[in-house]
Amino acid sequence: MAKHLIFLLFIFVVMACTRGTKYSDETIKNELRAPSYPLFSLHPQVRLWSSADKLTDRNITFTNGKAFPFVGFLRVDAVIYRFMGSEELPMQAIAPMAFDSEKWEGKFTSLMPEPGWEQPGFDDKYWQLGEGAFGTKDKREVKTQWLSSDIWVRREVDVDPYLLEHRKICLRYSHDDGLQLYINGKQLVNKIDGTASNVKVEIPDSILDTMRGGKALLAAHCENKGKSALLDFGLFVDEPEILIEKVAPMGKWQGRYTTEKPDETWTTATFNDSTWAEGEAMFGTEGEQDVHTPWNTSRLWVRRKVVFDSLLVKNKQLCIRYSHNDAIRLFINGKQLVSSGFKAKNDVRAEIPDSIVETMKNGEALIAARCENWGGKAWADFGLYAEPKEAVQKSVDVQATQTHYRFKCGDVELKLTFTTPYLLNDLKVLSQPVNYISYQAKALDGKEHDVAIYFEVDPHKTFRAGQTTQIYEKDGLVLMKTGRENQKLWVDKEKDAPGWGYLYLGTKDEVTYAQGDAAEMRTHFMKEGSLKEMRKSNEKRYTAFAQELELDSEFPQHLTISFDGLYTMSYFGEDLFPYWNKEGTKKIEELYENAEKDYKEVMAKCYAFDRRLMEQAYLVGGKEYAELCALAYHQTVASFQMSETSENEMLYFTPLVGTVDSYYAASPLFLYYNPEILKAMLAPFFYYSESGKWNKPYPAHDLGGYPFVNGPGKGADFPVEEAGNMLIMVAAMAEVEQDVSYAEKHWETLSKWANYLLENGTDTKGQMNAGSFVARCPHHANLSVKGILGVASYALLAKMLEKQEEADKYLTAAKEMSKEWEMLANDGDHYRLAFDRPDSWGQKYNLVWDRLLGLNIFPERVIEQEIAFYTTKLGTYGCPLDSETNNVKAEWSVWIASLSKDSVQFRKFLLPLYLFMNETKTRVPMPDAYHVSDKGTLTKYWGRPVVGGYFIQLLEKKLNESK
Incomplete structure (x- = not known):
């Protein structure tokens, strides 16, 4: 309780401090250990994440898990610290x-x-x-x-x-x-x-x-x-020369050895090994390649004395690299570093911890090894190396539009911020495929320091064959451009591959840059602190930027990253440009000019937006709810892109246009922030029905996928599911805006769908529904709830349009349908999963709209009885979707929680979801389906926009305030 009071107090302090301030980098700290941390989001297929707790643990990846090598080093007084990406280099x-x-x-x-x-x-x-x-x-x-x-x-x-x-x-x-x-x-x-x-x-x-x-x-x-x-x-x-100093390398070296068991002090520097034999590494089975000293006994003890420059202890990270078959134990100055299993391994790296490095400050080390031979081939080798230091990550903080890292690099702190300025209340900023990576250095000791930053990217590892990369200057900009050569419109039909379009990285700030061998560029930066006078190279795959940092600056320096997708899709025969270039006449340099000019203003807006989201979400759902919403916002909005048709109709869509039920799940976020965006999401489905291309009395499930949007996909229809979804979303728009003109524009279509639900919405028989990814379930009770509430939503819209006769007719029908539903679904202390399945149960998450829209179609006892029953089914990570599965659906879990009458019950359903996100070992972008068990394993669904459904609690507050 004390922790939450402190969090609430901090919110009010931040609100008081930031009102009227144009720019403030204050955040309300998000303590969630995200399953994956969002870094860049430039296009639904060009979203980049860090799937590790530390940014240095591995390369960042796309949503599909493919690596995107992006490495960062900070140079502080000639000492190098790696703060981002993997140090490994390919040939x-x-x-x-x-x-x-x-x-x-x-x-x-x-x-x-x-x-x-x-x-x-x-x-x-x-x-x-x-x-x-x-x-x-x-x-x-x-x-x-x-x-x-x-x-x-x-x-x-x-x-x-x-x-x-x-x-x-x-x-x-x-x-x-x-x-x-x-x-x-x-x-x-x-x-x-x-x-x-x-x-x-x-x-x-x-x-x-x-x-x-x-x-x-x-x-x-x-x-x-x-x-x-x-x-x-x-x-x-061969053998990329990364910034590693071979202090005492593997290979040929002299050491002392014995096959007789020594006394316990044999691992220490003071041990007298004068009676041991002298041999040359590698030690192993006679006749094996690279073996210089034969060893055929079951055990071997080896000692190697090393003398080195003591400055390495301060300036570099020391590590041991070793090879062995079968087992090996390694000691440094009497302290054990390695105890291996019996599997053969080559060139294994073991970082030497501070507790052992402390014993090496005088520039001397005794490396001792006990090696075992269990028959067959045997070998053992080890050496001492010095690598660039790894920055100490002090914190990571995920906000709605930004992810912030802080690192300790010797006596300097580095703040690194990845900004995706997708602000739903600012269409200009939202529509631009531009992100920023910002950085500030602060002295921790109050002294002057020489500080420079280095970024290196290898896009060829990710984009498919045919990639070219060039770097050029234009109008004060320095830009890297990378993409496939000779791209032709709509040739590439692969949906899940970031090969279409061009990726750009650059800035107007003063930087040095180079293209060449990554190892060579890193070495040059380590020595010089810049990339000036870097040797010209035929290697064009790697690109690097270096920049001198102003210590203790009030505002960060930055790089800008953007993506030009050329076209968004072929939309029913019309080739659409992205919204920022809707006429097809703008050049990427113009986009960059605007992005650079607006940088400070956009950063201020993003900080303010992030604080406001955390404040509002905390007040309606608590700390954990706020932290989940921040991550869900980024993932949801980054799943879409924006276009405009030749008739000036705005479109907002995922690469697979739809599905309608996924838009329905995400809709609370867009209803809360900007219903106009939701209208742009639904526009293609109204167009498809009203153009005569689709003559069925219900909406299409989806309209096909990137790059060709010509009609429904290959899957089955979801008649009641999608008709109910459309009617509910349009009614919610009208309630949020207190404006029914959008419904009036599409009234004929909405009427057709409402009539379909009137006839088919109670018993849906064998129809597909949003839960069919688990298993088909005829006569589905939750699908019926949606059908009934779709009819009631139409009644609400009719009332707002002053069509009283229609309103009365459909409202009466919905109430009669609900009575029939209760009779068919009743199973004693709960309601069935399906009408024909006694002793079954399933979440009725669609009931949330009965309360939010004030429809009052289902008796309150139905909701209370269902919620009470779900509490008996809660597992470690939540409540399963129904009695037929142990799958939890994250967004529906939040909707169920929102059906609760009080905050205690709300948290009872929310906290298992938070626990899963915080503990899952499967490091992927925010999952929306996983198993309820202690292991919390995943299904195949992650990184999707459906987590926008988390905003249902905030939407309820907004709707209550508008009434």
């Missing part, structure tokens, strides 16, 4: 492989060529041009079919001479079946038979010498001896 591609979802082309023939076909000077002008990989359709990477017995492929590659001088170069290849592969006429691979996937082979100096001129001819002959065929190959830079 730099000189000539990529289709295996990595990259695009490459080569000339090929299936006819045996003349001798010398593998030589650089061979005339291949009559060979065909094809896209790799080559093979049969059953291989995922194949782009050019190859069905003959043999294929010959030639591929010309430009090689940066710098890489030949400074880096190891390797070839990677996949084949099925036999393969001969040459570089500049010299054979490197010769496989008579068999198959292999993504094999790596280092290129010897004798072949590298032929590439000094900057050219390489990769030539391959592959045989197809069976049903499957595959040929894929590329040239790469």
Whole structure:
């Protein structure tokens, strides 16, 4: 109770402090550990999340889980701290492989060529041009079919001479079946038979010498001896040089060892190991590759003394890397760091904690290992490395339009904010696919510090083959543009892939930037604190921005990220542009200009909006409700995009236009903030019925999916479900706005749907409903509630339109239908899931609208009896949807909670939902369906807009105030 009083007091303090203030970065802290933290939301298919508690634990991902490498470093007085993204780097591609979802082309023939076909000077002008990989359709990477017995492929590659001088170069290849592969006429691979996937082979100096001129001819002959065929190959830079100092690396090193069990002090630096033998790593089974000291006993004890620069303890994160088979225990200065299982592992990383680092301050360490050999092959190796430090994440705070992080980087605090300014009360800002990443540095010790920030992005990892990235300056802007080449309207029909359109990242602030090898750019930034004078590179996949930070500034610096989807959809034959560019004449630079100009004002609006949402939600539902609503707002609004038809009708839609029942679930949020947006959501369904394209007496379930919206999808109709949904939503709009003109505009259509419900809304027989994702259930009682309330909603609209005769007719009918419903559904102390299923039960969440709209169709005892029964079914994470499943539906759980008469009962239903979101180990964007058990496992539904239904409690307050 004390905690909640403190939270309430803070709300009133913030309200008092921020009134009349143009800009304030105060927030009402959200303490929810989100299943996934929203970072960027630029398009329904370009939403990016952090699925870890710490921003450094892994790369951020799209909603579908695909990684988007976006890395951040802060440089404080020449010491580097990683605050975002993974430190791991893939190989730099000189000539990529289709295996990595990259695009490459080569000339090929299936006819045996003349001798010398593998030589650089061979005339291949009559060979065909094809896209790799080559093979049969059953291989995922194949782009050019190859069905003959043999294929010959030639591929010309430009090689940066710098890489030949400074880096190891390797070839990677996949084949099925036999393969001969040459570089500049010299054979490197010769496989008579068999198959292999993504094999790596280092290129010897004798072949590298032929590439000094900057050219390489990769030539391959592959045989197809069976049903499957595959040929894929590329040239790469081996072992990316990330910012790791090899203090005492693995490989060849001298240490002392024994096979006799030593006394207990053997792990300490003071132990006398003069009687131990001296050997060279790696230790292992004689004859194994890289083994230098044979070891055939069951146990081996090894000691390795290391001396290093003591400044590394302060400036770098120290770690051990090790390989072993079978088990290994590792100690540093007498303290145990690793105790492994018996499974063989190679190049494992173990971070050295502060408690052990403390013993290494003098620049000396004794690394000791006990290794075990359980028969068969054995090996053991370990080394000491120094890496960039990881920033200490102090907090994360999810708000409706922003996610805030705070990090400790030595003596400097970094505040990092991801802003998605989707403000439903500001259509201009809402419609622009623009996000900001803002950052401020503050001295924790009151001293001056040299601080710079670095961001690096690799969009090629996510977008499909054909990606190009360029960076350019225009009118004071520095912009990175990335996207597939030569995009053609509506060619790409894949719905769940962020490959359509162009992603931009840039700013008007003073920054330095570069394109090149990520490891090289990071190293340059570490040394210089900027990307000035960065070496020009042929590598164009990675892009980086660096910026000097003003310490203790009042306002943050920032980068702007945006997405130009080119078109939103083909809408019944009309190609629609996004709303911000509805005439199709604006350039992305103009969008950027506006975004940069409005940055401060938009940030102020977002902070104010976030505080207001938390204040309002807390007052009607408590702290946990407010925190859930903040996360639900972001996810819901980010699921939509906006367009306008040639007849100036605004549209607001998800990639699958509909389903109507998902819009119904999300509607409380839009009814609360801006009913005009809900009208834009429903507009396509009215158009489809009123245009004559749809002649059924109820709405379509959905209208198809991106990019072609031509009519209903492939699924079944939901007649009562969607007719009831439409009528209820339109009635709710009228009540919120106290304006019935929208209903009057569509009265003929609404009347048709109401008449359908009049005839079919009580016993819906075998019709589909929103709960059918669990199982089909004929004669569904909750679906019937919706049908009946749809009729009553029509009566309410008729009354508001002063059509009293119709109002009386449909209101009377709805009340008669409810009486029949109660008789059919009654099962003693509750009401049935289906009329023909005694001893069943199911949530009647649709009843919430009877109270919200003041319809009073169902007796209050029905609601009270149902709520009392649901409390007996509550599990760890909530109340199941019905007696046929253990699935909880999150949005309906909040609607059930809202049926409660008091706050205590409301919280009884809400807190299990909050607990699930706070504890689930499945880190995906906010789920809306999961199992009620202690494990709380998920179904397949997450990241959807239906969580807008959480705002039902706020909507009830708004409706009560309007009456």
